[in-house]
Amino acid sequence: MSNDTMNVSLDAALQEAQENFADGNPKSKAAHAMATQFMPGGNTRTSLFHPPFPLTVVRGEGPHLWDADGHKYTDFLGEFTAGIYGHSHPIIRVAIDKALDGGINFGGHGLIEAEFAATLCDRFPSIDLLRFTNSGTEANMMAISTALAVNKRRKVMVFNGGYHGGVFTFHHGHNAINAPFDFIVARYNDVRATQQLIKDNASALGVVILEPMQGGGGCIPATREFLAMLREMTKEHGITLIFDEVMTSRLSPGGLQGEHGITPDLTTLGKYIGGGMSFGAFGGAASIMSHLDPRQPQSLPHAGTFNNNALTMAAGLTAMTQIYTRDEVSRLNELGEETRKTLNAIATKYDASMTFSGRGSMMNVHMTTGEIRSVEDVARGNMRLRDLFFFDMLKRGIYMARRGMINLSLVHEQRHIDALLSAVEDFAVTRRPLVSTKAG
Ligand SMILES: *Cc1c(COP(=O)(O)O)cnc(C)c1O
Numbered sequence: 001m002s003n004d005t006m007n008v009s010l011d012a013a014l015q016e017a018q019e020n021f022a023d024g025n026p027k028s029k030a031a032h033a034m035a036t037q038f039m040p041g042g043n044t045r046t047s048l049f050h051p052p053f054p055l056t057v058v059r060g061e062g063p064h065l066w067d068a069d070g071h072k073y074t075d076f077l078g079e080f081t082a083g084i085y086g087h088s089h090p091i092i093r094v095a096i097d098k099a100l101d102g103g104i105n106f107g108g109h110g111l112i113e114a115e116f117a118a119t120l121c122d123r124f125p126s127i128d129l130l131r132f133t134n135s136g137t138e139a140n141m142m143a144i145s146t147a148l149a150v151n152k153r154r155k156v157m158v159f160n161g162g163y164h165g166g167v168f169t170f171h172h173g174h175n176a177i178n179a180p181f182d183f184i185v186a187r188y189n190d191v192r193a194t195q196q197l198i199k200d201n202a203s204a205l206g207v208v209i210l211e212p213m214q215g216g217g218g219c220i221p222a223t224r225e226f227l228a229m230l231r232e233m234t235k236e237h238g239i240t241l242i243f244d245e246v247m248t249s250r251l252s253p254g255g256l257q258g259e260h261g262i263t264p265d266l267t268t269l270g271k272y273i274g275g276g277m278s279f280g281a282f283g284g285a286a287s288i289m290s291h292l293d294p295r296q297p298q299s300l301p302h303a304g305t306f307n308n309n310a311l312t313m314a315a316g317l318t319a320m321t322q323i324y325t326r327d328e329v330s331r332l333n334e335l336g337e338e339t340r341k342t343l344n345a346i347a348t349k350y351d352a353s354m355t356f357s358g359r360g361s362m363m364n365v366h367m368t369t370g371e372i373r374s375v376e377d378v379a380r381g382n383m384r385l386r387d388l389f390f391f392d393m394l395k396r397g398i399y400m401a402r403r404g405m406i407n408l409s410l411v412h413e414q415r416h417i418d419a420l421l422s423a424v425e426d427f428a429v430t431r432r433p434l435v436s437t438k439a440g
Helices: 010-024 026-035 090-101 112-123 136-151 191-200 224-236 255-260 286-292 310-323 326-349 383-395 414-430
Strands: 057-061 064-067 072-075 129-133 155-159 182-186 205-210 240-244 266-270 280-284 355-359 362-366 405-407
Touching: 010 026, 010 383, 072 414, 090 310, 112 129, 112 280, 112 310, 129 136, 129 286, 136 205, 136 240, 136 266, 136 280, 136 286, 155 191, 182 191, 191 224, 205 224, 224 240, 224 255, 240 255, 280 286, 326 355, 326 362, 326 414, 362 383, 383 414
Parallel strands: 155 182, 155 205, 205 240, 240 266
Antiparallel strands: 057 064, 064 072, 129 280, 266 280, 355 362, 362 405
16 A cells, blocks of 8 residues: 555554554464453453554563564563663662572561662652552552541542552543542642642542652643642641652652652652562651551551562662662653654654653653643544554554653663654654644
């Protein structure tokens, strides 16, 4: 098919791209078909599924991934921000090997956990004390539960488009399998309406939790004005403010809170901080966290078999002290700012209806123009065009999230960034009739 035929309609183009994808990936297709016999939809992680079937990844090394059919990709998903070190980083590998040599499941305190905790408390000044969990979801579960137990209230304010884990998903308001907290869903970046909602619920509201930039929602930064209002209102009404920095803590040396100079009561962490192992943590003001001190008679219990698991403690400590140092945080995020600026310049050059939102090393493409301030703005984007972009990027060797997320990692060199830029430019050129704001 010529470009002209292929671009007659978006539906036809997308169908053709999916057919080409299916034809080019028979081994992934077979692996998925086999998996469907034992897992619902062949899947154990909904965010990885996309029709007609997802790729099966068989190997990763540095900035690259290989699928079951032998295609090589430059990895711009970076495991939804957890994979910031690239694949099989040699220094992390040494740390894990060393931990394995000493045995892994002690059922006892280890030497590394306190050092790792000290490193994180030092890095994020709002964290006086912290506890480890196995995932970001668990960190948020514990942070919310602890806050409510301490301030003896029951309502939890979250934001439309927010994501705090599988049971805290607010992409379209409520979600049927969310944890049974008494949630109030407010509108992200809407200063006045949120202020009013907090006032109206002040006596029952125990927690306000948000990502200072919504990650899963589409890399939507909160305005400083919005964060400052939340800080002021929660302080005034005795509400615990939780920043979910599971993703965003990578965006500046002290997390995104440090960049804004706004201090939450509690912070949750996850993803990259465990050096690639399963990880989560929650921490913050000693006045709240000390309720978990088992030396106290009425302390709140927080258990978890793998909370101090030897592999995560070793990998995480090494990664945070030897690899993702403050200098590297700055370097990576400057590279991200530069890259996103160039991507938006490409969109402008071709009058493409595309916007790359985000901050630093995290970005997300939206098939629309104008500012992205909330998931309501994200919804203006053309989702089928975004799907077409996804398949076109795969075809050009760029691995990213179907929903448009792109993350830089520490092992990306200029040539890898250039590969991303030229793939996007190629898309803007070859799909011009479908993407241009001036077409049809
Ligand atoms: C990924 C994520 C979580 C959940 O972390 P898991 O380790 O996947 O449970 C929570 N909050 C945010 C902002 C996330 O991006």
